[in-house]
Amino acid sequence: HIYILVSRYRNGFATKNQKFKLVDVSSNEERYRNQKFFEIADIIIDNLSKYLGQELPQEEKIFLLQYLNSSRLFFKNTNKLNFSTEIIEITMEIINGVSTVSGIAFNIEQLKTELINHIKPLVNRVKNHIEITNKLLTDIQNEYSQIFVQVKQVVNEVFQEHFQQKLDDDEIGFITLYFAKFIEQNPPKIRVLIMCASGVGTSELLKVKVHKFFPELQIKDVISLRQYQKEKSFYDQQVDFIITTIFAEKVSIKPTLLVNAMFNKNDQINVNKMLKVLRENGK
Structure with missing residues (x-):
């Protein structure tokens, strides 16, 4: 993101008077909900302004904030994180759905604690149209083919209902790993x-x-x-x-x-x- 940002300004594709239509009220609300991330974005964009020799618009801080907020960051104490009703609901729908389709009784609390920390930045990526690449995708599809197909079915139904869109296989692969890990640690008894x-x-x-x-x-x-x-x-x-x-x-x-x-x-x-x-x- 930063590389493209610098290239845009160096090559004159972005001007000081450029209008940023993507920044709206919800983006400003995102700024106040994630104040720590915004402080980081503020420092980085200010440093880039000095580096480029021109003042970058405040909107660039919001764009960078969206990337930071959509990243998978780990915290020492995830219990202190606040998750919206939407994030909790999506997480539970995925767990319950995969459980029903696969016939596996997952430990809901254990899986919820791990998966919800992934779903939060995932939802931010979906809302901000940010794509990621999963270099393990082929291995995941080969090693966990059955659970991958089941997770894909459920996740796409959930995201279609909430956001009117399906996820690409790269995102599905990451979610599959949480269920695969549980199955590996708790093999179903014959x-x-x-x-x-x-x-x-x-x-x-x-x-x-x-x-x-x-x-x-x-x-x-x-x-x-x-x-x-x-x-x-x-x-x-x-x-x-x-x-x-x-x-x-x-x-x-x-x-x-x-x-x-x-x-x-x-x-x-x-x-x-x-x-x-x-x-x-x-x-």
């Missing part, structure tokens, strides 16, 4: 159903062994084959795969793994293989 013939003692023993060797699994229930058959559609919606001690042909539409009731070493290896396949398929 849900498993344990199914035995009928023996309660055997079933509970198997449950304990599975939990011991695979604490990352979420054991939804321990049931008999008869119970499963009665509520087949319900259980198929609740789990990702089934561990069973019962040999049967095509018990479920879900992946099913036959194991020994004692859950031996070979069973543990087979569960690991199953988990690898499920994770490769996005579970």
Whole structure:
């Protein structure tokens, strides 16, 4: 911005009497809301006036203020920052929307604290028509393709509603990283159903062994084959795969793994293989 500003005045494309139509009442309000940033802009433009040997219009300070206010600056204590109702609303709409589309229960407070500090300057960029380049975009789209598409869908709906425009992929990529970070730190647990013939003692023993060797699994229930058959559609919606001690042909539409009731070493290896396949398929 400063490089272009200097070039304009050096090459005579901006004159002292030039009218700045972009500066309006809202820009002056922005000045008073961000007094510290304006003080910085004031110093820089005054220094540039001396450097160029001509007095620059006051409007240039507002333009520079918009860039400063649209940058991603970090503060030591973000809890002291005041966010407008608009910023909070947009942030929450994005979090709730991505949660609904992805089916992932995000920690709202944790994500809100991080994301809101990004949304505030983002909204300023949108209002001031400032574009940024995301050099990580290709990597983000390749590494987090599914969540990128989901974030893009939600964010564009939110910004279309609030500002009648969609964001470019560069901005979407930055927002995606917040959700990707949460997913990396909190991988969703694979849900498993344990199914035995009928023996309660055997079933509970198997449950304990599975939990011991695979604490990352979420054991939804321990049931008999008869119970499963009665509520087949319900259980198929609740789990990702089934561990069973019962040999049967095509018990479920879900992946099913036959194991020994004692859950031996070979069973543990087979569960690991199953988990690898499920994770490769996005579970």
